[in-house]
Amino acid sequence: MLKKFILAAPIAAMLSVPSVHANDDTVRVGINLTLSTPASILGLNSKAGFEVALKHLGGKVAGKKIELIFEDNQFKPAIGKQKSEKLVKKDKVHFLTGFIFSHILAASAPVGLKAGKFVISSNAGHSMFAGKKCHKNFFNSAWENTQTPMAVGQMLNNEGVKKLYILAPNYAAGKQMITGLTRTFKGKVVTKALTPMSQRDWSSDLSKIKAAKPDGVFVFYPGAWGPAFFTQYAQAGLHKTIPLYNAFSIDGANLPIFQKRNMTHLLGTMNANFWAPDLDTPANKRFVPAFKKHYKGQFPAHYAAQAYDALMLIAAGVRAAKGDLSNKDAIRKGMEEADFESVRGKIKFGKNHFPIQNFYARKVVNKNGQWQLSKVGDAVLKNHAPTNSAECKL
Amino acid sequence: MDYVLLAEQFFNGFQLGILLFLVAAGLTLIFGIMDLVNLAHGTLYMFGAFFAATFVQLTDSLVFGMILTLPTMLVTGIILELGVLRTLYERDHLDQVLATFGLIIFFNELFLIVWGAGGTGINLPSYLIGTSELPGGISVPDYRIVIIISGLLVALLLYLLVSKTRIGMLIRAGASNREMVSALGINIKLLFTLVFGLGAVLAGFAGMIITPITQAESGMGEGMLILAFVVIVIGGIGSIKGAFIAAILTGLIDTMGRSFIDVALMSFMDSVAAETAGPAISSMLVYILMAVVLAIKPSGLFPPKGA
Incomplete structure (x- = not known):
């Protein structure tokens, strides 16, 4: 009996803990990111973006305090769901x-x-949320997965690439990247190689590239794949003859690593994105230096830029509702109007709550001894909306 | 058929085989002699990679850094054996799997904390960057030739150690009949510690020589571990010779499959179907090989005598 009581007491105590967040003088923002495992290099950049936005808001909106609550999903969907x-x-x-x-x-x-909360994706651009699974309370402050590779495809046309060799890891996002790229790329695709997710040695692929003699190689190798692939590309001597293009594989989060390892063959490589650190907008001019000051002197990656906009978007919603957090309709309307200065200029949302925006070509340059991505020319895609937007019945 | 591509892919497959052998040799000894299922063998591979990268950065010399790594691996292996694994010999395989799996998680997160999410790496000195032209228009990166030669040298040394020395005799005896060896008054505890240390050095050597190519990242050992288990099952658990032949076979089949299966499929399927099926089938090939070998020879190609 006593034993049972000893077991039961702490459980009962846990159940009866009153909610520590009962008062509504605070806007509580739950932030679910990947903050451990090697993939955390992206999540940590994003986290810093949220923190800079909080600082710029002065920690407050419409007279209410903003509280950020971070959770780590450990790169696992099931844990991510528990944390949510x-x-x-x-x-x-x-x-x-x-x-x-x-x-x-x-x-x-x-x-x-389902709990009636607003969900704002600050990076993940799963296509289904832009189309059939769009929701009145779902917003995306980034892009839909196929948009960025579509911009890369257009950039490759502009660069005069006629024969392209494609490499991507064999999972959902890898396939969506190839779908987007081949939608706009007009030349011939020699090979679409879907490599196993565990692959770290590309020797057989590099031999095949050499034999295929394309005008360009496109890769989607975010996170830990990139450093290994780019190293081997240079070791095989391919960087001298075949230019390398990418989506989401070289950004502010991993450029410091590439620079530290002196991978100079990456200077001049191109990708595309909705944003660049040197994009000329008033908000970007405030955001980029503040981020560098906040996060190890590094340039922000787009992960941080989108996170910054996500919190600004939330603030715009709360401001429109004059701080009344129970007035969901007013908050939603405020977010749809997005009356704030985004790092990309003004955000214009489609009815699926995905931004309709420009995409730019970017090049890796060495500016004052620090490697960064610099915007090249005008937008390659203008006012671009996700291709499946029409499937959204909102 | 493009013979240059075929020859280059053969070379690539051989190099993968050499690397697999280095990891599998230690695994097969530890499993075969000590009857210990060591899932953390891939962790030792990761240790080798991070130690080598750190030493190379500190000494600013590839050769010195790599020379320092090997004794460090021996010490690491011995510490792990004395501290953790020694308590597991009397337990059943399930306990061993659980404990060594715990080691994997612990060290993966520890390395993440120490070296950061971006991991680390080794930059090759300029004399090793570049490609060599072999007869017939075949070109291969210089450093991959270094891997093959050094891997073959280690294999030769291991062969001499196992077949020509007293320690080697004990190791072979241990693989064949563990109880008899200890009944003959051999200090089996010491032998186990040495075997584990040797396995750690071999795995560390593999992690070390591959780091200039793949870079070092937390969790890098797990993919290697699975292939190494396939290799030792094909080769016969406890057999170094079996591990060597099975490793080369696995390396070649894996690489050749990934290179040519989509082309082969395209000859009778449309290209979209072949592009989807190609990666799926090629990643299954080594497991199919394992299944076939197990069906014909259930104890592997070269089981140690008496086992």
Whole structure:
């Protein structure tokens, strides 16, 4: 009996802990990111973006304090879902945001939406949320997965690439990248190689590239794949003859690593993105130096830029509702209007709540001894909306 | 058929085989002699990679850094054996799997904290960057030739150690009949410690020589571990010779499959279907090989005598 009581007491105590977040003088923002495992290099950049936005808002909106609650999903959809449930039920957040990876977002978004919360993806651009699965309370402050590779495809046309060799890891995002790229690229695709996710040695692919003699190689190798692939590309001597293009493989998060390892063959390589650190907008001019000051002197990656906009978007919604967090319709209307200065200029949302925006070509340059991505010329895609937007019945 | 590509892919497959052998040799000894299922063998591979990268950066010399790595691996292996694994010999395989799996998680996160999410790496000195032209228009990166030669040298040394020395005799005896060796008054505990240390050095050597190519990242050992288990099962658990032949076979089949299966499929399928099926089938090939070998020879190609 005593034993049972000893076991039961702490459980009862846990159940009876009153919610620590009962008062609504605070806007609580739950942020679900990948903050451990090698993939955390992206999540940590994003986290810093949220923190800079909080600083620029002065920690307040419409007279209410903003509280950021970060959770680590450990790069696992199931843990991500648990963390979302914790944020929604225990922390009683008003907004659920973050999400770097599409498959983790897909598992988590329903948790927030079913509880009537606003869900804002600050990176993951799973195509289904722009189309059939769009939702009145779902927003995306980044892009839809196929848009960026579509911009790369257009950039390759402009660069005069006629024969292209494509490499991507064999999973959902890898396939969506190839779908987007081949939608706009007009030349011939010699090979679409889907490599195993565990692959770290590309020797057989590099031999095949050499034999195929394309005008360009396109890769989608984010995170830990990139450094290994780019190293081997140079070791095989291919960088001298075949230019390398990418989507989401070289950015502010990994450029410091490439520079430290002196991978000079990456200087001059191109990718495309909706944003660049030197994009000439008033908000970007405030954001970039503040981020560098906040985060190890590094340039922000787009992960941070989108996170910054996600919190600014939330603030715009709360401001429009004059701080009344129970007035969901007013908040939603405010977010749709997005009356704030985004790092990309003004955000214009489609009815699926994905931005309609420009995409730019970017090149790796060495500016004052620090490697960074610099915008090249005018937008390659102008006012571009996700291709499947029409499938959204909102 | 493009013979230059074929020859280059053969070379690539051989190099993968050499690397697999280095990891599998230690695994097969530890499993075969000590009857220990060591899932953390891939962690030792990761240790080798990070130690080598750190030493190379500190000494600013590839050769010195790599020379320092090997004794460090021996010490690491011995510490792990004395501290953790020694307590597991009397337990059943499930306990061993659980404990060594715990080691994997612990060290992956520890390395992440120490070296950061971006990992680390080794930059090759300029004399090793570049490609060599072989007869017939075949060109291969210089450093991959270094891997093959050094891997073959280690294999030769291991062969001499196992077949020509007293320690080697004990190792072979241990693989064949563990109880008899200890009944004959051999200090089996010491032998186990040495075997584990040797396995750690071999795995560390593999992680070390591949780091200039793949870079070092937390969790890098797990993919290698699975292939190494396939290799030792094909080769016969406890057999160094079996591990060598099975490793080369696995390396060649894996590389050749990935290079040519989509082309082969395209001859009778449309290209979209072949592009989808190609990666799926090629990643299955080594497991199919394992299944076939197990069906014909259940204890592997070269099981140690008496086992």
